[in-house]
Amino acid sequence: MSETIFHTKGLTKVYRSGAQEVHALRGVDFRAARGEFIVILGPSGSGKSTFLNIVGGLDTATAGEAWFEDHQLTTLDERGLTQYRRDHVGFVFQFYNLVPSLTARENVALVTEIARHPMSPDDALALVGLTDRRDHFPAQLSGGEQQRVAIARAIAKNPEVLLCDEPTGALDSATGIKVLEALAEVNRRVGATTLVITHNAAIREIADRVLRFADGRIVEETVNATKKSPAEVSW
């Protein structure tokens, strides 16, 4: 059996505001093998982002366990979580959060300057097919190109894990496919274990495994015997 990189046991998250409680996660048991490409589907409010944020060290659990390799994330303090994120995790969100006054290469270099084992900004931009745009500013790039810069920035520190929350949510399908191609390429070439949250069920076909969340739980899991390349997917 392949090596486990993440696992969770009974992962539970309750948000409290005043007297109100929201049960965002109701006991999630999960395992990911190193290098897997996992797509996460499920209705709005089903707990997908909460789950991703906890395994990414951006949020903490109310109960249960979340492990990355032999680190118990649920016992780390703020400082430990920051270190975990810095050393191991790349994030890609729906909105790219690039620094407008910096070029593509400079945006990526912001991360490589503080990383322990970075690749060069040029190599990261080449992986996402943006070598010829590296001296452009974000305003001179399309939405899809900006998202590919954000992916280059996330992978330039050579993270073991790439966590993506709606990476194609703001993009049309042709542009979204280019972004997915960049993610698939990074997963293949760098071997980063990749989790992608999406509302777009067509994207399931490019995954090794698909998880469906509903009401704070994983209610369905599908293993794809063969996966498609992003270019073969349409929506």
Ligand SMILES: Nc1ncnc2c1ncn2[C@@H]1O[C@H](COP(=O)(O)OP(=O)(O)OP(=O)(O)O)[C@@H](O)[C@H]1O
């Ligand atoms: N900071 C918070 N405070 C209170 N409730 C929250 C907070 N963050 C999320 N929730 C609630 O937890 C539940 C799960 O939210 P979550 O964002 O994980 O769902 P999701 O499946 O990612 O939804 P979407 O697809 O709309 O992004 C929702 O009911 C949400 O309103």
